[in-house]
Amino acid sequence: MATATEDLTEPHVLARAKRRLFPEDGAEAYAVVDTQFARERWVDRATIDEAVREALAPFNHVRVGSGYPDLVGVRPLDDDLLAVDRLGGEPPLIAVEAKGYAGGGVDTERGIVQARDRLGEANVAFLAAPSAAISQTDRSLARECNVGVLAVDGDGDVRALERPRVVGNRTADAATSIRFQASAQGVAGKSFGLNHPKNYLAYPLAVAHDRDTETVLAERVVGATDAARAGAAFLNLVAVEPDRTTLTALGKEVVRFGLAECGSVDAALDAFEAWKRSRKRFCEVAPKWGQLARRVVYAYPATELLVTELQSLHDDGERDPTLREFVEYLHELHPTFTVELFLRGDEGVRGRALTDDGDLRSEVLADGDAYHSPTVFQLKAMLYHAGIVSERGSEPHRLDPREDRWALRHDVSPVRE
Known part of the structure; x- marks a missing residue:
């Protein structure tokens, strides 16, 4: 990436702001950048470095409020980025408008107004701009509009000059898609590693078994236990935490179904063992379990x-x-x-x-x-x-x-x- 202040074009500014707001720290988060930044050349015909485009990806054109933010994402934000604690337990929907040098001045005022207009649906909005272009007038306007201001230095440092308050909006269909991707059930950068629902239905049964979950699952159902656990989490059958995996309400219902059908968790897992490597349609091989799979998959x-x-x-x-x-x-x-x-x-x-x-x-x-x-x-x-x-x-x-x-x-x- 460029380092000189005059080289802080809008794509460079946005890439640095994204890195500050969405660090790769394992938090449940997801962000997309507007499709205009996927091009090889920017509006002033300056080349967008491949490294910058890679940092900005993935791209999508997401309407939030009155327009299309340069970046929209979902993530729990650090305390130094917000004026007050966020509302409720759900991570905020974040909108960012970036402004940079393009052969002239930096239209920071327009960026603040654009960011404010995103608050019709976003919970938090920021302007990101080169530090040297942000005036005291800009900061006063941002405070009045409840817009955060991220100052981007030529050396890559990003500072929060103004910290916004979180507002409690309900998001429309487009922004809800970003929330979905940031959730435990989102498909971004993840995978249903296995393509048969029996492997995921069996995971709650293995959790409820008195033996080690991974061992009993590998012996009776499938050896790819990590993929089975991830898929069970996508389908909301289990909640995976750093130190343990627990059953959700839906996962407990799968266990109850197994008890009702087979008499015990162990006997239910015996049935799954008999279906190993079957390529027939599951709802035909095991009609009752297939109906349960249908309800679970439909809930996704x-x-x-x-x-x-x-x-x-x-x-x-x-x-x-x-x-x-x-x-x-x-x-x-x-x-x-x-x-x-x-x-x-x-x-x-x-x-x-x-x-x-x-x-x-x-x-x-x-x-x-x-x-x-x-x-x-x-x-x-x-x-x-x-x-x-x-x-x-x-x-x-x-x-x-x-x-x-x-x-x-x-x-x-x-x-x-």
């Missing part, structure tokens, strides 16, 4: 949206859209969520797939490697085994989005009026 936040929109396509006469067609259709209705769920988050993929305005480039959607494996492979396979969709998922390197079909196994005919 992404599933209801996928099913609802597949049904809408069916109602319109499109019974088995290809993956490419489905993503294009879904993006028209839920653009932010579609990008987060289906497209890989690395800078190269989203830079090719999205225009500055967040529109999809259709030709990129024909490339299987552009897609997020946890969705097109593992999640789709689970939907298949639970009896929700008609076909299995495919790994991205084997995926042809022009042939891969997304269709409901059982669709519902429109109700006649």
Whole structure:
């Protein structure tokens, strides 16, 4: 990255602000930067260093309040960044507007006004700008608008000159997608490492067993215990903490179901052992457990949206859209969520797939490697085994989005009026 003050263009400023607000410290967090920053050259035709673009990725075009912030994310913020403690137990939704040098002055006042307008939905808003460009007038205006001010120095240091108060807003659909990605169930940078729901249903049973969880799971169900635990957490069956893993309310219900069906946790795990390496649809091999899997998978936040929109396509006469067609259709209705769920988050993929305005480039959607494996492979396979969709998922390197079909196994005919 550039170090001279005059080289603090908007992308450089934003990259440094992102690093300050979203350090890689293991906290439950997620942030995206607006798609305009994915281009190779900035507005003044200056080249955006590849290292800067990598630091800014992933990209998406997310509407918050009255417009599209340069950065939007969710994270618990350090005390030195906020004027008062945050509200409630949920991490705040953060919006950032960055301003930098581009052959002239730095329009800090406009950045403050833009950041203030994001507070219609964001909980916290910041202006990030070069230190030398921030005046006392700017700081006074920011205080009046409840906008934080991050001063970026040429050496990379970022200081909070003004600290905002957290406001308690409910977020709209687009921002909710970012909250989803920051949650334990988000797919960003993570993976449903296994593609059969039985491996995840078995994990609560192994937790409830009187022997060591990982040992009994490896012996009876699947050796990839870390992947099984992660998937069980995505499906809200367990809560994974640094020193222990506990059952959620849904996980306890899985255990109760196993007790009712089999008489004991041990006997239930015996049944799972018999299903090892079975490639048949789970809901047909084990109908009752398959119904339980269907309820658990349907409770996953992404599933209801996928099913609802597949049904809408069916109602319109499109019974088995290809993956490419489905993503294009879904993006028209839920653009932010579609990008987060289906497209890989690395800078190269989203830079090719999205225009500055967040529109999809259709030709990129024909490339299987552009897609997020946890969705097109593992999640789709689970939907298949639970009896929700008609076909299995495919790994991205084997995926042809022009042939891969997304269709409901059982669709519902429109109700006649």
